[in-house]
Amino acid sequence: MADDLPTVCVVGAGPAGIYAAHLLTQSMPAVTVDLLEKLPVPYGLVRYGVAPDHPRIKKIVDSLHQLLENPSIRLLCDIEVGRDVTVEQLLSGYDAVVLATGADRDATLDIPGHDLAGSHGAAAFVSWYDAHPDADPDWPLDATEAAVIGAGNVALDITRMLAKPADALLHTDVPEHVHAGFAGSALRDIHLFARRGPADTRFSPLELRELGEQRDVDVIVDPAEIELDEHGRRMVAQFTPKRQIVDTLQGWAAREPTGAPRRVHLHFYRAPVRIEGTDHVEALTVERTAPDDLGRTTGTGEYETHPVQAVYRAVGYTGSPVPGAPFDPARGAIPHAAGRVLDDDGATIPGLYATGWIKRGPVGLIGSTKSDAKETVESLVADLAPRGGSTRVDGLLARRPVTWEGWLRVDAAELAAGVARGRDRVKLVTREELVAAAREDG
DSSP: OOTTSOEEEEEOOSHHHHHHHHHHHHHOTTOEEEEEESSSSSOHHHHHSSOTTOHHHHTHHHHHHHHHTOTTEEEEESOOBTTTBOHHHHHHHSSEEEEOOOOOEEOOOOSTTTTSBTEEEHHHHHHHHTTOTTSOSOOOOOOSEEEEEOSSHHHHHHHHHHHSOGGGGTTSSOOHHHHHHHHTOOOOEEEEEOSSOGGGOOOOHHHHHHHTTOTTEEEEEOGGGGOOOHHHHHHHHHOHHHHHHHHHHHHHHTSOOOOOSEEEEEEOSEEEEEEEOSSBOOEEEEEEEEEOTTSOEEEEEEEEEEEOSEEEEOSOEEOOOOTTSOOBTTTTBOOEETTEEEOTTSOEEEEEEEOTHHHHOSOOOHHHHHHHHHHHHHHHHHHOOOOSOOOOSGGGOSSOOEEHHHHHHHHHHHHHHHHHTTSSOOOOOSHHHHHHHHSTTO
C-alpha cells in the first residue's frame, strides 16, 4: 500500500462500527480500515444483546458478515483501548479514528433499595442469557415472584425469557449452563410495571404478542388499567402500532386465566418508589400515576407493595467512557458535532470521531445506526487529509489479536457444536474458549 493512502481505525465491531467501516470503504475506495473490538468476536449487541429466541433479528449478523468480507476492512478482536492501546497512540498511527463502542451499562434507577441483592440491571441479565464472555456463568433464579421495571422491548425480552419454559430454548444458541439455569428456575409470577399507560409504552406490537404465545404461561391484564383516556384514544387513532398494542392488551384482559404454572401480570400507571428489604429484595413498592392530556404522568399518592424476591431494572442503557476520550456522564455519550468529537471547551479534536450509541445515546434501531454512521463518515471524509507514513496498530500490540480468519474458525466451531446437538449453533462462552477456537493451533 502506498504511504499516502488513507488509513482509519474504527473502535468497536458492533453494527455501528461495521456500518461506519463499510461506508468509509464506499466513500474512499483506497482507504484501509482497521476495526478493533475488545471482545474476542465481532457483532456487539446483535450477538450479545438480542434474546436467543429471536433468530430473525440475529439474521442481521449475516448482512454484517458480508460487509466484513471486504478486503479493505481488517478485523482485530480481543484488543481493548485503554488496555492494549491508547486513543493518543491511535490518533498518531492513523489518519482518523472513529469510536463506536456502544452503550453497555444499565442506566441508573435511583430509588432506595436499588442495590439490594436480588436487584438486577437488564444489561447483566441479558449478558448472562446471551452467554457474554464477561458474564458470571451463574445466575440466581431462586425467586418465586419477580418484578420487571420498564416499558420497552428490553423489558418485554426479560419478562418473556423469565416466563418461557426452559425446553423452549433448546432450539436456540444458548449453551448448557444457560438452559440449566432456566430449567432450575423457581419463578411462578412475573410482574411488569410501566409508569405510563398502554398507548404510551415503547413496546413493539410483535414483541408484545410474543409474550402471550409462550406455552404454559398466562398473561393477566386488569381491564380497568387499559381503559383509554382522550390522549390514549388520540394515540391509537393516529398510530397503527399503538392501536395494535392496545388491541393485544384488550384481548388478554378479556381472557380467563387457564391455571398455567407461570403467570405474567402487566401493570400500567405504576411508578417504582422503593425496593424493600434488609439484605435482599423482599418487595417492590410502586405509586399509582395519573396521566394528563398529553399522556404525561404524575404521582397520585396511592401506593402498592408487591411481594417479590427479585427485581429486574429495564430502564435503559448508558455508555462507558473510552479512556483518553471526552465523555458526558449526563448523556452517557461522547460530546460531538455531526460526529466530530468535542473537547471540554467545545472545540473539535482533529481526527477523532464517534458513531452509534456512544455518539447519540442508546436510542434508535439498526436503521438509525446506518444513518448515524453516514453523518459521521461524511464529516470524516470532508476533513480528511492523509498524512502519509501511517504506522497503524501493528507495532503497538503486545497481544495477538483475533483476526477475521480467527472469527471464521470460532463460527465454524459453534456451528459444529450446534450440529452435534441438533441445533443451528451453540455459543462458545468463555474468552479462553473463544480465543482457543480462533487460533490455528487451538
